[in-house]
Amino acid sequence: MKIQLRRFVKEDIPNKVRWINDENNNQYLHYDLPLNIPQTEIWYENNKYRADRYDAVIECDDVPVGLIGLLSISGGRAEYYITLGEQEFKGKGIAKEATYLLLHYAFSEIGLQEVYLYTEIDNTSAQRLFERCGFIKMGLERDSVVNRGKSVDRYYYVVSSDDKSKG
Template structure:
């Protein structure tokens, strides 16, 4: 299985909308749902040249299967995100490989010192992924986000530039 990352392009918008609107994918995502093509095209046009973010598509064996990226790139830090959108590609280690590729990019290509993320406390599968990728749970933040009208508790995770891919 060959996993690669490539920069998000306008032609990826229909996949993004489909993946984010899928109930199997969006339980822990903090989006105004449902997404639609016109609003996502506006998002794309507003973000495509920004240097404080990196939006990529996860490609497995030449098939686009998800989204991954870095937000708020500043001061040697960035926030990580990932969504594996295609159901039949889940549970095969693709998100792990994609995360390893993204962290290599973050630390060795753009010189970040730290990548962090937040995950809701109930998102156990994601926490397992993050820990396998070298992220360390740093804090529990109570009522730190709003998801579908309710306050949720989230863990704050960090991985630093001394990161070593666990292959």
């Protein structure tokens, strides 16, 4: 399998809407659901030239299978996100390889020193991925966000540019 990342483009909007609206994908995502194409087109136009974020599509053998990126790029840091949208591609190491590619981009190409993320405490499959990719669990934030009307606890993870365990 050839895994690669490419910048998100307008033509990716239908896939993003489908992936985010899929109940198999969105349990731990913090979106106003359901997404629709017109609102996502507005999001795209408002964000496509921003220097403080990097939105990419994960491709497996040239097939778009998910979303990955960096938010709040500032001061040598950025927040990581990922959603593998296509069910048949889950559990094959694609998210891990995509994460390594994104961390390489973050540290080697744009010179970040740290990438961080938050994940709900119940999202154990994501936590396994993050830990395999070198992220270190730094703490627990209680009632730190509201998801579907319910206050939830989240773990805070960090990986730094000098961490030798990343890809």
